[in-house]
Amino acid sequence: MSQMATAQGSVKTVVVEPTPAELAVHVADRFLTRVVARTRNGRLAHICLTGGSMGGAVLSAAAKDERIGEIDWSLVHFWWGDERFVERDDPDRNSLQSRQALLDRLEIPEQNIHxxxxxxxxxxxxxxxxxxxxxxxxxxxxxxxWPSFAVCFLGVGPDGHIASLFPDRPEVTATDVAALPVRNSPKPxxxxxxLTRPVLNAAKRVWLVLTGADxxxxxxLALxxxxxxxVPAAGAKGRRRTVFFVDEAAASQVAPELIDRDY
Incomplete structure (x- = not known):
């Protein structure tokens, strides 16, 4: 196993799959494995979700796994790292994408979806x-x-943004509040x-999922x-693990010794 330690002592791991589809299946498997382990003895699992094509693809892959029927979803709470301030039925809404991909198929109390x-x-x-x-x-x-997420999913933009923390904007460095409004976002x-960086980084596991040469x-830069x-993605750091799940196109500049082939 090859890993890269940052100056702060945390460890960043890179996991590579050939294609986005294969990556989504792999991440979904790891996700459900973690939820099963977390809830097996009645513990709550707070999960932070992300939007975007890969966020939806991971949840869609999870929806096809038979284990979703074996999990006590009353022990699981879902949150989002960011949300577009649009109506709940707007296609741009991250939570709508997550519901359509997985959440609406689960036997989960509505009050567990935040x-x-x-x-x-x-x-x-x-x-x-x-x-x-x-x-x-x-x-x-x-x-x-705030709660510590068992898993915090993050997408990464070509500019290195995570959630709606965009480069060189004041939201990136905020530490005294859990959530912030964002106006004039560089991305519509x-x-x-x-959510702010301290909330995201309070997660036990931060999983960044990104695909494509762009x-x-x-x-x-993050590594x-x-x-x-x-480069906000460079500041993403889970308390136990920080994993970059990527496809081969996104991994084109990653040195082979930094890739974990076992996780």
Whole structure:
């Protein structure tokens, strides 16, 4: 097993599959394995989801696994690393994509699915961010400001952004709040709510899933320890594991010795 240690002592692992489809199946398998292990003895599992094509592909692959019928989903809570501030039935909505791919197929209490408010529900963008932070706080352990996700999924943009933490913007360096409003996003739609870096990095496992040659540069910079203010993916770090799940196209600039072929 080859791994890359950062200056902070955490470890970043790269896992490569030939194609996006094969990668989605592999990540879905790891995800369900983790949920089974976490809930086997009645423990809660807080899961942070991501949007985008690969976020949906992983959940769609999980939906085809027979283990979904064996899990006590009342022990699982779903959150999102960011959400587009659009109506709940808007195709741009991350939570809608997740529901269509997997969540609506599960026997899970609706109160275990924690969505950001939509514009028509009486809250402004700022209030929606505040409400999401307050919802997180409701499920935090005593003395903690937010729950620790068992798994936090993150997509990575060609610019290195994660959630709606975009390069060289103030949201990237915020540490005193759990969720923030985002306006004039470099990527449409312009208004969003994002979790902040401390919440994402409180996760036990941060799994970054990225495919395509246009992500190769961002992956290389993240592994090389670039400034997280300029390359937010470089600052993603789970408390136990940080794994970059990538396809061969995205891995084109990764040295072979950095690839974990066993995880």
């Amino acid at each position: 969505e950001v408010a939509a514009p028509s529900e009486g809250l402004s963008l700022d209030e929606a961010a505040t409400a999401y932070a307050e919802e997180l706080a409701r499920f935090a352990k005593s003395g903690e400001p 739609p312009p208004e969003r709510v994002t 992500k190769a540069s961002a992956l290389g 090389a320890g670039a400034s997280y203010a300029s």
